[in-house]
Amino acid sequence: MLSQAEIEGFGDAQPVPSQTVIEARDLNLVFGSGETAVQALKDVNLTINKGDFVSFIGPSGCGKTTFLRCIAALEQPTGGSLTVNGMSPEEARKARAYGYVFQHAGLYPWRTIAKNIKLPLEIMGYSKAEQESRVEEVLKLVELEGFGGKFPWQLSGGMQQRASIARALGFDADILLMDEPFGALDEIVRDHLNEQLLQLWARTDKTIGFVTHSIPEAVYLSTKIVVMSPRPGRIHEIIDSPLPKERPLDIRDSAEFIEVSHRVREGLRAGHAE
Amino acid sequence: MKTFFAVLTVVAGIIGVWYLACVPMNIKGVLDAAEREGEQVTPATAKERRDASALGLVANNRFAMTRVWSVDRPRLPAPHQVAVELWQTTVEKKVTSKRSLIYHGKVTLTATLLGFGIGTLAGILLAVGIVHSKVMDMSVMPWAIVSQTIPIIALAPMIIVVLYSIGVQGLLPKAIIAAYLSFFPVVVGMVKGLRSPDHMQLDLLKTYNASTNHGFWKLRLPSSLPYLFASLKIGIAASLVGAIVGELPTGAVAGLGARLLAGSYYGQTVQIWSALFAAAILAAALVALLGLMERALLARMGVRS
Numbered sequence: 001m002l003s004q005a006e007i008e009g010f011g012d013a014q015p016v017p018s019q020t021v022i023e024a025r026d027l028n029l030v031f032g033s034g035e036t037a038v039q040a041l042k043d044v045n046l047t048i049n050k051g052d053f054v055s056f057i058g059p060s061g062c063g064k065t066t067f068l069r070c071i072a073a074l075e076q077p078t079g080g081s082l083t084v085n086g087m088s089p090e091e092a093r094k095a096r097a098y099g100y101v102f103q104h105a106g107l108y109p110w111r112t113i114a115k116n117i118k119l120p121l122e123i124m125g126y127s128k129a130e131q132e133s134r135v136e137e138v139l140k141l142v143e144l145e146g147f148g149g150k151f152p153w154q155l156s157g158g159m160q161q162r163a164s165i166a167r168a169l170g171f172d173a174d175i176l177l178m179d180e181p182f183g184a185l186d187e188i189v190r191d192h193l194n195e196q197l198l199q200l201w202a203r204t205d206k207t208i209g210f211v212t213h214s215i216p217e218a219v220y221l222s223t224k225i226v227v228m229s230p231r232p233g234r235i236h237e238i239i240d241s242p243l244p245k246e247r248p249l250d251i252r253d254s255a256e257f258i259e260v261s262h263r264v265r266e267g268l269r270a271g272h273a274e
Numbered sequence: 275m276k277t278f279f280a281v282l283t284v285v286a287g288i289i290g291v292w293y294l295a296c297v298p299m300n301i302k303g304v305l306d307a308a309e310r311e312g313e314q315v316t317p318a319t320a321k322e323r324r325d326a327s328a329l330g331l332v333a334n335n336r337f338a339m340t341r342v343w344s345v346d347r348p349r350l351p352a353p354h355q356v357a358v359e360l361w362q363t364t365v366e367k368k369v370t371s372k373r374s375l376i377y378h379g380k381v382t383l384t385a386t387l388l389g390f391g392i393g394t395l396a397g398i399l400l401a402v403g404i405v406h407s408k409v410m411d412m413s414v415m416p417w418a419i420v421s422q423t424i425p426i427i428a429l430a431p432m433i434i435v436v437l438y439s440i441g442v443q444g445l446l447p448k449a450i451i452a453a454y455l456s457f458f459p460v461v462v463g464m465v466k467g468l469r470s471p472d473h474m475q476l477d478l479l480k481t482y483n484a485s486t487n488h489g490f491w492k493l494r495l496p497s498s499l500p501y502l503f504a505s506l507k508i509g510i511a512a513s514l515v516g517a518i519v520g521e522l523p524t525g526a527v528a529g530l531g532a533r534l535l536a537g538s539y540y541g542q543t544v545q546i547w548s549a550l551f552a553a554a555i556l557a558a559a560l561v562a563l564l565g566l567m568e569r570a571l572l573a574r575m576g577v578r579s
Contacts, residue, residue: 074477093483100481102474110496110575119492120482151576 021085021175021207022048022071028079029066039232040066041077046226046235048209050174053201055210055218056226057264059272063233064211064226068177071209072100084175096124098175099168103183105160107152107167114139114148117167124171138166141200158189162196169204176208182217194220195249202245215268219243219260220252227264229271236271239263289353293343298328299350300342305335307345313337351544359548372528375552381529383556385445385517389452390510396453397460397509398502404461405468405494406486415465422458426451426516431523448529452516456509463505467498496575503568510560518553530556 029041041063048054056064069075070082073089084092092098099120107116114135121131139145142162152160161181168176182190194217201208212218218225225239241260243251251257302323309315316334317323323331332339343352351359360375367374400418403410430451437447471493479489521531530553537546 072481074480093481096483098481100478102478104474106474106478108493108496109577112576123479123482123484123488123492 019050020047021050021052022046022083022209024067024070024080024082026080027067027070027077027082029063029070029075029077030079041070042232042234044080044233044235046238048207048224050207051205052224053208053210053222054224054226055212055222056228057212057215057218058228058233058236058268059213059230061230061233062228062271063230064228065179066233067228068179068209068211071175072098072177096171097173098177099171099173101161101165101168101176101178101181103180105152105157105164107160107163109152111151112148113144113150113152113155113163116152116163117148117170120167120171126171134170138169141169141203142166143196156189158185158193161185162193165197165200169200174206176206178208178210180211180213183212190214190217191249197221198247215261215264216252219257219264220247220249225260225264227267227271229268237267239267292350292353296342296348296350296352297332297339300345300348301328301331301335301338303345303347303349304338304341305331308335308338308341347541348543351547355544356547356551359544360551363548364552375530375533375548378528378530378533378549379552379556382514382517382521382531382553385448385520385529386452386510386513386556386560388445388449389454389516390456390513391453392449393453393456393509393513394460394506397457397505398464400457400461401464401468402490404465406490415461418458418461421454426455426519427522429454430516430519434520434523448517448520451520452513455512455516459505459508459512460502463501463508464498467501468494470497470501499571499575500568500577503564503571507561507564510564511557514553514557514560 024044024046027041027044028039031038031040044063044067056067058064066075070077071084071089073093082089085095085097087095087097107113108119111119117135117138118131121134126134135148136145139148142165144159144162144166147155147159147163152163155163161184165176165178165181182193185193198221210218210221219241223241225241226235227237227239228234229236239260242256243260305315305323306320309318309320315323315338317326342348343354345351348355363373363375367376369376369380371377400410400414404414405411433451433454434443434447437443437450468490475493475497476489479493482488484492518529518531518534521529522535530549533549533552534546537543537549
């Protein structure tokens with residue numbers, strides 16, 4: 001369990017103890033109607049505080065991606081309430097409250113890496129000079145300095161995914177939503193990117209929602225692990241991670257880590273058996 | 275080099291078949307001429323020869339074999355006859371001469387390019403409308419398809435007559451017929467191209483709260499360019515066909531279509547074939563030119579070639 005002091009530590013000495021960023025109350029989402037209706041989300045209750053790193057884990061069909069898409073206002077819930085930064089998801093999107101990273105980097109092949117990162121900045125109307133300086137800044141954050149002039153096909157899959165994270169960081173959204181961003185990458189690249197993501201999170205003070213189906217990834221990254229189960233998609237268990245904020249890769253061999261992993265695995269199994 | 279030889283082999287094959295085909299095609303004409311000259315021909319009269327098989331005639335009149343490739347007005351001219359005609363009507367004639375294929379080619383080319391421009395512009399505008407408006411998608415697309423089921427050869431005279439009655443003649447009617455044929459591939463290709471971005475790409479723009487305008491200029495239009503070029507290549511060839519067809523009912527004054535028509539009036543098969551080749555060469559050159567433009571543009575866009 002996290003102590004109050006630890007939560008405070010995530011922000012840069014914020015006086016407010018725990019600021020609610022995302023709040024879902026009895027959230028329901030049904031796709032279709034009648035015979036073919038599918039209950040994608042059932043009675044989801046979740047509070048995400050500022051600076052949290054929340055992972056959503058569960059088998060396919062458990063609604064983890066759907067929930068993330070609800071937060072991003074890419075899906076419309078059919079019942080319950082959902083607020084992002086105290087606003088409706090739609091308003092939050094219009095206020096550009098979040099950056100979204102998809103499973104595939106989805107960089108525009110006809111734009112260089114720098115121009116790809118500029119895409120949201122252009123749309124949001126940043127000045128040319130501002131665009132340049134922000135591109136420089138985020139390229140440094142994801143350790144892609146010097147690659148701005150390259151085209152996507154000249155980069156490896158891991159580098160492309162880092163560029164897509166940079167693209168989501170360029171504008172000042174304090175929420176980062178990531179939908180299995182490393183799912184298509186091999187294990188070694190994935191480990192490396194996980195480590196980098198933690199460092200980035202520590203430096204930028206963002207609130208991160210992270211969808212994954214890898215238990216080690218969820219445990220390694222998160223302050224809060226949301227275990228979900230399918231048909232209907234619902235939250236089975238919310239596990240607060242006792243791991244410290246500083247997490248070298250070898251923390252995965254520690255007893256605590258194995259203990260949390262075990263709890264997540266048990267949760268997944270129980271959720272599946274229900 | 276390998277492709278060069280492959281192409282060369284195919285060309286040689288075609289020319290070989292062509293020369294062979296000249297024998298049965300032209301043998302009756304050759305024998306008729308020989309009979310008039312008083313030579314011994316079997317069977318002796320044109321009437322008897324009419325129902326005889328061409329190959330049988332060749333077998334019975336070996337002496338006439340070589341003459342089939344140098345007939346004055348052959349049913350099927352030999353390749354070298356067409357080549358000579360092409361050379362004479364392009365290089366050796368002044369370009370201002372009414373017998374110069376360059377002159378006629380230029381007339382047709384002007385109408386082709388104007389029609390291609392109109393057709394492409396109309397095609398792109400229609401595609402943009404179809405992609406952005408469900409009403410247009412449901413109302414315009416079926417008519418675009420229907421428009422192509424009407425034989426252009428039936429429609430062309432009507433377009434010309436109608437336009438003539440309101441005082442429009444010359445270049446524009448031909449260009450409109452060319453545009454009529456070329457807009458369709460552009461519409462189909464552009465609609466497909468503008469719709470080619472996947473859900474993820476569109477969702478990404480949505481997360482930026484991007485406007486439809488942004489989506490069009492930054493995502494849809496650049497994604498559609500490879501599709502557009504594929505369509506343009508079909509479109510420009512169709513434009514050329516349209517321009518030629520547009521020249522047929524106008525009384526055939528100038529243009530490659532006029533050469534075709536005049537050739538068929540006077541039985542000048544060599545002239546018809548050389549006009550056909552001129553049209554084919556022109557089409558190939560236009561398509562190649564578009565190919566070069568495509569490569570240059572896509573290279574500038576950073577697409578791996």
